[in-house]
Amino acid sequence: MWFVLFLLLGLALGSFATALAARAEAGRTWTMFTGRSACPACGTTLTARDLVPVLSWLLARGRCRHCGARISPAYPATEVGCALAALAIYATHGATLESALLMAALPLLAALLLVDLRAYLLPDILVMPIGLMGLWLNPGLEHIAAAALYAALPWAVGWAMSRVLKKDALGLGDVKFCAAAGAWLGLGPLPWFFVVAGVAGIALGATWRWAGRGAAFPFGPALIAALAVLLLWP
Ligand SMILES: [Zn+2]
Known part of the structure; x- marks a missing residue:
């Protein structure tokens, strides 16, 4: 039923x-x-x-x-x-x-x-409710801290990469999505989130290039996959 x-x-x-x-x-x-x-x-x-x-x-x-x-x-x-x-x-x-x-x-x-x-866009209007739902389900400081930390990490990596590569590596939409993911997941799964996202990102980038769509690919699907995997982990 x-x-x-x-x-x-x-x-x-x-x-x-x-x-x-x-x-x-x-x-x-x-x-x-x-x-x-x-x-x-x-x-x-x-x-x-x-x-x-x-x-x-x-x-x-x-x-x-x-x-x-x-x-x-x-x-x-x-x-x-x-x-x-x-x-x-x-x-x-x-x-x-x-x-x-x-x-x-x-x-x-x-x-x-x-x-x-x-x-190549993660609109705020779709990301924000996800973060709010995560905080509503898990009230308390830990998940607020997790939202900040999940966002800070890719922001710092993106900033460093943009200095080295002289081009934008990671969009602000990706950073905000990581905050929403942190609000749902809490601090514990943080390393796993970025490991799964990294692996999914490499696979997506390879597929994107293979499909002839160029070197620049959207990273959001890899982050969404990582959140989905960790939310559904029994
Ligand atoms: Zn029609």
Whole structure:
């Protein structure tokens, strides 16, 4: 019963994540959490029938039902990804307050992943609620100190690298995301967070180059992967 609920909720949150990502890329801030979804090509407001996760995309063969514009496979892929993440949350945390907060953070993290991969950006409006949820779940000085320390480390490394390489190595968005991760994780997992992020970053950089997208790659997905791994560690 819970299993099915988490699965369906994950699909719906994945659909919400694609909408959040599109709205963040359009420069919207607080208003991005409300309003109806519209086709980016023709502007038609989408109805319930267009918004059934995965199925509506398959039935319309990846096209808008109104104007025929192609809809990226990133949409159903995000929905499936969020459904799998929701099942992982249930498997590791059960039906608890913590899993409810993780489910609330899920569409924000998925949207950040999409936006950073496409636009090299981690918008504050998506990062900030994640940090606040982490502090709300873990009140007290330790997690506030962790937020500061998680941010200070990459900031210092980025500053040193920019002096050596004479170019910006790490974006401020990455630093702020590390603060949000620290707020969730606390001081204990700090070394693991940066080890996992480093390994994921190397893998992402290699894939980016292999795909012919150049030497500069977004680091946010590696940080998001590290946070996800440590949050789901049983
Ligand atoms: Zn359309």
